[in-house]
């Protein structure tokens with residue numbers, strides 16, 4: 001690390017690093033590991049607004065918080081996962097802490113650093129990042145040659161709560177799971193959890209034992225996969241004394257194979273897959289439960305994320321009578337609870353709004369190029385990693401249908417290959433731009449709503465970069481394709497533009 005006495009605009013003590021990683025979540029820590037392994041000559045720093053590592057797994061503290069995909073694939077490819085497939089936030093944080101310790105990454109991380117702006121100077125081929133110490137407000141300035149955005153996709157400070165009529169009249173507490181109060185006493189309370197996603201499905205069984213009663217109130221149902229929280233293959237290999245590194249790799253391959261098959265079937269025979277998913281729920285709830293109303297989604301399997309429900313705990317809660325599902329729409333809040341469009345009234349002491357996230361594009365950092373503000377929604381994405389016209393910058397946006405981290409590992413390989421390629425060429429700057437053959441290509445929203453359409457993405461799609469019709473210009477949302485395609489990308493292809501000399505010239 002170099003200390004530069006003056007930043008580009010005369011700021012005192014801007015610190016310089018070859019690579020700056022923004023975010024110390026599962027993406028940022030993975031990025032740092034690969035950078036250290038594959039580009040050992042690069043100096044780097046990881047900045048995060050929070051007080052520790054973990055991102056999502058640090059922010060969310062609601063009861064029962066856990067992954068909804070398996071940790072064999074949500075874990076990194078380089079560090080074996082040895083626990084149950086579905087893991088608690090605490091277990092994920094422990095795993096990430098081990099990655100940090102085993103690879104001596106802690107000294108590269110600066111916590112409590114909130115970055116507000118990133119300015120590119122073409123004269124210096126350098127980014128300047130400005131921000132503040134999260135707690136004291138003291139300004140901080142960094143310069144870097146290459147910016148690796150690992151900021152996730154939603155605002156950590158608060159979740160998304162819709163505005164319902166009459167909310168101000170409600171006498172009880174309204175709580176979003178993202179900002180769960182440490183000392184919340186649920187004992188003997190009547191609780192409504194609004195939402196139908198993985199968060200609601202996790203929270204309801206986790207609090208059912210404490211509350212007097214809990215109601216899951218949803219506008220429309222979601223698909224779930226209830227099953228044992230175990231991987232029989234991993235367990236068998238373990239019982240045979242196989243090395244954990246092998247178990248990790250073999251189990252990952254098995255899970256990825258099964259997921260590829262499931263994804264293919266959800267496109268090719270959606271009705272059959274739907275029936276299988278509903279049969280899984282019926283097995284817990286019995287033939288008399290109204291599955292048609294409460295657990296039969298209106299969309300095709302995989303158009304939204306499908307949450308795994310370990311041991312079917314949500315359904316066990318319903319069968320036991322401690323939890324109830326109501327499928328209806330909210331007319332308005334009342335003094336005592338919620339009036340539904342059907343005319344039914346629900347009373348509650350506490351209302352939990354498990355209604356999702358506030359999408360944040362690039363960590364709410366204001367980007368500018370040579371003094372001109374950048375509107376990322378006007379750019380086109382290169383494979384969901386880079387953006388036309390924005391130099392020396394990659395972001396990590398993982399998968400929705402497969403574990404997010406699978407993409408962290410393969411994007412990291414790409415970034416390290418790009419950095420090493422730039423070094424070989426003597427290039428100081430790389431940008432991507434549409435090729436002559438891409439002119440006139442139809443530009444579309446980031447996500448195809450027919451393919452995948454969660455509400456938090458649909459609400460804010462206009463903020464995200466554009467997608468092109470060709471595979472180079474879109475986030476494939478397909479690990480199985482990208483794992484083969486990304487290593488094959490020709491870094492001297494027409495879409496890449498470098499400033500700087502070939503080493504041999």
Ligand SMILES: Cc1cc2nc3c(=O)[nH]c(=O)nc-3n(C[C@H](O)[C@H](O)[C@H](O)COP(=O)(O)OP(=O)(O)OC[C@H]3O[C@@H](n4cnc5c(N)ncnc54)[C@H](O)[C@@H]3O)c2cc1C
Nearest residue numbers: 023025026027049055056067068069115151152363403404
């Ligand atoms: C409750 C929950 C459960 C989930 N379960 C799964 C799952 O089982 N499987 C799966 O694949 N995905 C899951 N996801 C999606 C999940 O968010 C991602 O998989 C993954 O954890 C994202 O990691 P990340 O490092 O990219 O982003 P994050 O975890 O969001 O971390 C980003 C970090 O960047 C920091 N940051 C952002 N902007 C700035 C800034 N301007 N300045 C400084 N720091 C900044 C934040 O403070 C944060 O620490 C889940 C999400 C939630 C909310």
